Amino acid sequence: xxxxxxxxxxxxxxxxxxxxxxxxxxxxxxxxxxxxxxxxxxxxxxxxxxxxxxxxxxxxxxxxxxxxxxxxxxxxxxxxxxxxxxxxxxxxxxxxxxxxxxxxxxxxxxxxxxxxxxxxxxxxxxxxxxxxxxxxxxxxxxxxxxxxxxxxxxxxxxxxxxxxxxxxxxxxxxxxxxxxxxxxxxxxxxxxxx
Numbered sequence: 001x002x003x004x005x006x007x008x009x010x011x012x013x014x015x016x017x018x019x020x021x022x023x024x025x026x027x028x029x030x031x032x033x034x035x036x037x038x039x040x041x042x043x044x045x046x047x048x049x050x051x052x053x054x055x056x057x058x059x060x061x062x063x064x065x066x067x068x069x070x071x072x073x074x075x076x077x078x079x080x081x082x083x084x085x086x087x088x089x090x091x092x093x094x095x096x097x098x099x100x101x102x103x104x105x106x107x108x109x110x111x112x113x114x115x116x117x118x119x120x121x122x123x124x125x126x127x128x129x130x131x132x133x134x135x136x137x138x139x140x141x142x143x144x145x146x147x148x149x150x151x152x153x154x155x156x157x158x159x160x161x162x163x164x165x166x167x168x169x170x171x172x173x174x175x176x177x178x179x180x181x182x183x184x185x186x187x188x189x190x191x192x193x194x
Contacts, residue, residue, distance in 0.1 A: 022052035023104055025128045029163065029182040030100075032124045033058060037099030040118055043086055043106035047073040053102070054078040061098070086111065093118045100124040107145050112155065121186040125160070127152055131167055133177035152181040160185055 026049050033039060033053075041050040041062045046069045050062035054076055062073050063082040070081045084092050087108050097120035107129050119125050132148055135141035153165045160183040167179040 020046075020048045022049050023128055025180050025182070026102055026104065026126050027052065029124065029126045030056060030058075032163065032182070032184065033100040034122075037123075039100040039102060040093070040098040042101055042103045042115060044073075045069050045105070047076075047079070047081075049102050049104065050079050051076060058100075063092075098123060100126065102126045104128045105130070107147060109144075116155070116185075119185045123185050125156065125181065125183045125185070127182075128178065128180035131177050131179040133169065137175045137177065146177075147179045149179075152179050156181060156183040159187060161187060 030053060035057060037058050039050075039053050039058045039060045041047065041053065041060055044050050044062040044064045045066070047062045047064075050060040050073055053060050058078065060079045061082060062070065062079055063084055063086065064070055065083065065085050067083050070083055073079050073081050082092070087110070091111065091114050093114070096118060098118055099120060100123055101115065101119050103115070103126075105128075116125065130140050130146050131151070132143070132146050134146055140146060147167075149167060152167075153162065156162055163182040163184060165179075165181045167177075169175065169177050
């Protein structure tokens, strides 16, 4: 695992909180989302990314199981709120696709492939969460909620263009072992890098 240089100001994923700033990873790669694009903020919590993306012109579907957290998004222009259990029952996004899917601080492997299918051709996956080695820093510590080394990269090997991938230990805003990827669906999709 790589230790990131602190001078590069990489940041660990923040807690889901309405006052937390959007992840620098999400901010950086949101430039790849088509203007006015439709974005799925998956397991959005209080919606820091939904809020930020909507402020930058995206139409956002913010989904989470926590109704209390979703209330923070009530009435925000260009944000549609959906309360759903993302791990049980029928897959609510069967047959739907988005210009981008944003996921931070969340991992549920049984639905990973279905989640990838929600990104349309030319669309962007922006994913950032904890990985193996995070237990030394606290929660999450269960392997069920920690990516294996290189897991996001491996999942985006076929049919995706990987724009950026990182994994390692960060110290800001708190020590954590993280992994993140930005990938565009379709090996023939044209893109301008941010």
